Amino acid sequence: MAQNEKNPDELILSLNSIEVMYDSVLLAIKGVSIEVPRGGMIALLGSNGAGKSTTLKAISGLLKAERGKVSRGDIRFDGKPIGDIPPQDRVEMGICHVIEGRRVFEHLTPDENLEAAAPMSMSRREIASEKERMYEYFPRLADRKSSQSGYLSGGEQQMLAIGRALMTQPRLLMLDEPSLGLAPFLVAEIFGIIQRINKEQGLSVLLVEQNAVAALEIVSHGYLIENGRVVMHDTAESLKKNSDIQEFYLGGGEGKKFEDIKHYSRRKRWLS
């Protein structure tokens, strides 16, 4: 597999067999290894509760807020182990996690949302020009920049959340289910913008999605996570063609009707 031969210098992020525990008793991630090349776009797929969000939280450090921790393995960003540093320091290093459910600062305006995320080291002028750039990426936001963010529509809030993350000048952007609850055309719009940013700025992207169809359109590689383990990883093209993926996540392949899939009993054992 092409990835195994990759030069470690080309990786912006690597997870090595990490285990994550909640409350010291619940093993949520049982051994996950992931690699994100610089400037690459990688997807983490899987159904509800598989452990995708937990993986992202392990990388961004937000696990602590939920009484979780990485109990084994290590995470390396830019070749250096992250260890246990607090989330705000990881943001400074260049990791930014757009958490699921959008979670904009509801009582602040979009403009203030963007400003809140700007690092303290940025000067006023830099902040202003960055904000302009965000409004250029997300024109919808420019129209609403002075209303309370809680009143924005779902799509606008998602764009705001991404724009806010971009204000932190990340080198790795992690998105947790950005398409959740959004209409398909909005999903296409947002994914298009993400692709554009990836190409223009070389920003590495780690995308967690249940919407495998949309995700596989824009990423180069994907990892499939089930029950806290990586059960498959391959290029996007191969994943799209894989019949099991088609069956479980893409709504069935050719010739299979939904009724046939419904009664499929999951005796299939994933190779660990």
Added chain:
Amino acid sequence: MFYRLSGVHHNSYKSDSKMFPVRTDRNAIIFFLLLGLAAPFLIPSLYLNGYVLPWLIWTAAVLGLNLVTGWAGQLHLGYGAVMAVGAYSAVHAAKFGIPWEFALLIGGLASSVIGSLFAFTALRVKGLYLALTTLAMQFVMDWVLTHSPAISGGSHASLQAPTFALLGQDITSDAGLYYVAFGWCVLVTIFMLNLKRTGLGRALVAVREKDFAAAILGVNSFYYKVIAFAASSFIAGITGALLVATFYFLAAPEQFAVHVSIQVLAMVIIGGLGSIIGSYMGAALILLMPGLVNQVFSASADVLGLEIGVETLAHIPNAAYGALIVIFLMVEPLGLGKLYANIRDYLMVWPFDQHKK
């Protein structure tokens, strides 16, 4: 080794719903019950009525507050006021000639009614706002009591309680009063223990955790909040009445003022929100603590040769009491009850390894 168990495992619904599934617990409870019954013969009456009796009564009060704050999750800063309603109603009723059994009931019902009024506030708000409303109501009650001589005899007067009697028998002996307090405390404890096992108890916990989610499940949160307040107020009312009848022997407004509400709440927190055994322990600690601290300070002052002013001495119990609350919340927010549970868990499978169940 102590519990002769390797953990608590049930294989029938019946055994799971027993009040004391672990045999050692059952034996311990019976032992303490017998001890309580024999207490008047074992402990000199000075300590019995000076320490044990108030401890039991306050424990009953704490249990009542635990119902509404620990289980139903409704923060209640006006508990003293509710106790006052019960105390004053009962005393007035008794003075009126009504036998004490009914006077107590009247006290409980009066508190229940007034206490349920709090529930109407709880319907709309929660958390801080509910706490503030109960606090405000406490101040209103304080004001009413000090400004209505008809009810309380005024702010400097106090209301003498008629001799306590049950079933026609005057109860004036130390042992007799003690048994009344003991009986009431046991009654309330049994009620609370049973509550945990019933649908009502579970509904209360559901309301505590997320009341609108509980509503989706068909748990009418308003109804259960009212029940929680009514029941806990009933307990408060009778407890307040008994406090006056068996301990203070007269009713005065300062006995149920805001600092009392805070004191009972402190007992709940330190004992552990929702913990029954914690209620006993929290009450004991808060009651004993000021005396202990004063003694420690005076003793150490003697040893170190320092002078401690009267002023200082007067405020040290408060400082210590506040420190207790702060330290407990920092170190073990679930209180003494959790500490006890931890010890029990550890001993239960000792000397084998600890695994969370």
Added chain:
Amino acid sequence: MDWIFLSELTVNGALTGLLYSLVAIGLVLIYKSSAVPNLAQGALTMLGAYVVLAFSDNLGWPLWVAIPLAVVIMFFVGIGIERVALRRLAGRPIVMILMMTMGLDIFLRGTTLAIWGGSSRSLNLGVSYDPFFVGDMLLSRIHLVGAAVAIAIFIASVLFFRTRMGIRLRAISDDYLASWSVGISVEGGVALSWGLASIVAVATGVIWGEVQGVDQSLSLLLLKGLTVAVLGGLDSILGAIVAGIILGIMESVGSFYLDALVGGGSRDLIVAGVLILTVMIRPHGLFGRHDIERI
């Protein structure tokens, strides 16, 4: 109808109300940044006043040295309290956090009084007690000074929350997790808000100390401050000012008429009544925000 007298009552009430606003602003500062209602604000106020007195009375230093020194010390006291006592309770149910601040209140009060004694001490700001007349109305100078301080703090706060640090504090109070995720130090922000509230506590303690002497009654301002904060909206500084004025007027005018009916002491009753009514009719106050809860 003695209009002069009534307007005197009203204006004095408004000025007193602004002094309550001072306490409320301290509460709002912390709530606005961390969604924690600080029931220890009263004790902090009292402590602030005693610290000033410690420098000016015991050490004999002039007030213009004592007060800034006290401000600095209390700033760190506030940060220290947050760091030591409150930080571990982040995320716990509000019952516990409230009890913690209540416990802190009791502890601080007890310790402060144990150290400095409970007898009332006077704080002399050098404001003359000569009567001050506006037309035919008699006003109290110290109240005017206090009101001016309240307005000044209000303006400073409004400006502060427009700065970058202020925006971050508001973001923190909206969503801790999202704040962490964009690199905002929630811990630092909350600590800062406690420090700022402690500074306000010093100002409050000094003013009120002048008005009614420095003793334990200072900490009892809490209930009035809370009522003002709730009436105005727990996260609105403008609300604290407006509500203070309203409550002050209601208390002053109301108690004048009510005292005759009920024989005195109706001020506290009015305050309690306003609190109850506010919570039942419009819990988020005049200018506060709605809190949306999600299932």
